[in-house]
Amino acid sequence: MEAVIRQIRDKDPEQHEFHQAVDEVVESVKPVLERNFEYRQQSVLQRITEPERVIMFRVPWMDDEGQVQVNRGFRVEMNSALGPYKGGLRFHASVNLGIIKFLAFEQVFKNSLTTLAMGGGKGGSDFDPKGKSDNEMMRFCQSFMAELFRHIGPNTDVPAGDIGVGAREIGYLFGMYKKLANEFTGVLTGKSLAWGGSLIRPEATGYGSVYFAAEMLATKRETLEGKQCLVSGSGNVAQFTTEKILDLGGKVLTLSDSSGHIFDEEGIDAEKLEFVKEVKNIRRGRISDYLEKYPGAVYTPVNPTMDHNPIWSHRADCAFPSATQNEINAQDALNLVAGGLHLVCEGANMPTTPEAVDVFHQEGLLFAPGKAANAGGVAVSGLEMAQNSMRLSWPRKEVDDRLKQIMKSIHSTCLDAADEYGRTGNYVAGANIAGFVKVVNAMLDQGLV
Ligand code: NDP
Numbered sequence: 001m002e003a004v005i006r007q008i009r010d011k012d013p014e015q016h017e018f019h020q021a022v023d024e025v026v027e028s029v030k031p032v033l034e035r036n037f038e039y040r041q042q043s044v045l046q047r048i049t050e051p052e053r054v055i056m057f058r059v060p061w062m063d064d065e066g067q068v069q070v071n072r073g074f075r076v077e078m079n080s081a082l083g084p085y086k087g088g089l090r091f092h093a094s095v096n097l098g099i100i101k102f103l104a105f106e107q108v109f110k111n112s113l114t115t116l117a118m119g120g121g122k123g124g125s126d127f128d129p130k131g132k133s134d135n136e137m138m139r140f141c142q143s144f145m146a147e148l149f150r151h152i153g154p155n156t157d158v159p160a161g162d163i164g165v166g167a168r169e170i171g172y173l174f175g176m177y178k179k180l181a182n183e184f185t186g187v188l189t190g191k192s193l194a195w196g197g198s199l200i201r202p203e204a205t206g207y208g209s210v211y212f213a214a215e216m217l218a219t220k221r222e223t224l225e226g227k228q229c230l231v232s233g234s235g236n237v238a239q240f241t242t243e244k245i246l247d248l249g250g251k252v253l254t255l256s257d258s259s260g261h262i263f264d265e266e267g268i269d270a271e272k273l274e275f276v277k278e279v280k281n282i283r284r285g286r287i288s289d290y291l292e293k294y295p296g297a298v299y300t301p302v303n304p305t306m307d308h309n310p311i312w313s314h315r316a317d318c319a320f321p322s323a324t325q326n327e328i329n330a331q332d333a334l335n336l337v338a339g340g341l342h343l344v345c346e347g348a349n350m351p352t353t354p355e356a357v358d359v360f361h362q363e364g365l366l367f368a369p370g371k372a373a374n375a376g377g378v379a380v381s382g383l384e385m386a387q388n389s390m391r392l393s394w395p396r397k398e399v400d401d402r403l404k405q406i407m408k409s410i411h412s413t414c415l416d417a418a419d420e421y422g423r424t425g426n427y428v429a430g431a432n433i434a435g436f437v438k439v440v441n442a443m444l445d446q447g448l449v
Pocket of ligand 1: 092161162163205234235236237257258322323347378
């Protein structure tokens with residue numbers, strides 16, 4: 001196992017996030033490999049860490065000044081043992097191949113946990129949507145799809161949204177796919193309701209994350225009622241995490257974006273959340289705009305020279321990191337523990353560094369890894385694919401009930417797998433083991449391909 005990890009590092013030394021994701025999985029599945037000779041003999045670890053296909057392409061587009069710009073596009077088709085590749089597209093300046101590979105790798109295990117027939121993939125671009133006009137967004141999406149369309153399809157690879165890719169972008173991407181492929185199919189999820197989307201898809205990741213947190217609390221005979229919660233981010237996941245926490249009687253104190261965070265001691269209630277949605281989804285403004293309407297809140301800008309992120313220095317019961325990777329470091333974890341935290345539920349992908357996860361485990365906190373806690377988004381994407389295939393649209397309650405059921409089942413799957421390998425209560429080990437075993441068994445059934 002050490003040799004495999006070394007090989008991965010030597011091959012692509014700059015892919016730090018991918019190494020981090022692989023290290024965590026390998027640490028968890030060590031006892032599984034030790035127990036199973038066939039897994040070792042069939043080199044499953046080498047096979048599962050190597051993408052089936054990596055597509056990297058030029059995305060030229062013209063800005064509003066008539067200047068030609070060039071970005072880089074990616075799609076990593078990681079593993080198709082359980083179904084068509086499935087996973088979002090991220091448009092953010094920080095995107096590179098290592099980040100897309102880490103996200104695609106995580107997606108394989110996450111999709112396996114949902115019990116739906118989906119392989120894992122991820123894609124995106126280093127294009128920065130901040131400050132771009134609608135027309136620039138459309139031209140970029142069309143150019144991106146002009147290449148991507150030849151690699152995807154409803155039974156091959158079904159992308160969705162992620163950071164920087166929401167309903168508007170999915171619309172432009174879908175329009176171009178439809179024109180080029182000359183077919184109207186469920187090739188993307190997160191579509192608008194009027195043309196093939198599913199009810200609850202926008203809410204699914206945030207709602208699912210809170211359902212998962214409620215399941216964890218129930219193991220301690222607790223609920224979210226009256227709990228003080230810190231939420232980071234202010235995009236899709238953060239907004240619907242906040243909405244569901246409020247539904248279940250919790251209080252949300254913070255939200256953030258890449259420029260800073262707001263702290264509202266009175267709590268961000270439903271009316272304030274509506275304002276945040278308007279600022280972020282319609283005006284495409286900054287979280288600091290919150291103070292325009294609610295001047296009683298405090299805004300703290302990001303300070304890159306600090307060794308910690310001040311959003312995690314507030315006292316609270318629960319934390320829902322829902323912005324981006326590695327946003328909680330060991331110092332943040334210590335600050336959270338000192339503030340009386342009981343539970344961390346990862347809405348984002350890998351928002352907690354390995355050192356911070358160690359702190360939470362040592363302190364005996366309830367800790368849910370993103371690949372389990374945020375799987376509700378892709379699960380409802382899977383339900384969107386099912387509805388598209390049947391040309392049907394299920395009612396809101398039906399999709400929400402299925403989402404709840406899936407989150408409940410992921411929760412118990414994690415606990416059972418952790419128990420089986422002597423890691424009782426460790427959701428990280430449980431998620432990795434359960435996700436891994438299902439994918440690897442399918443790979444072995446399908447032979448050496
Ligand atoms: P959005 O683009 O809707 O929102 C992202 C939020 O995170 C914004 O507030 C953004 O701030 C902030 N953010 C992004 N990058 C950084 C950064 N480097 N530092 C600090 N803040 C940052 O994305 P989503 O809400 O969809 O995604 C959030 C997380 O959830 C990601 O990790 C994503 O992979 C994960 N996820 C999303 C799913 C989904 O269904 N959407 C499904 C499963 C996981 P700003 O506006 O300044 O960029």
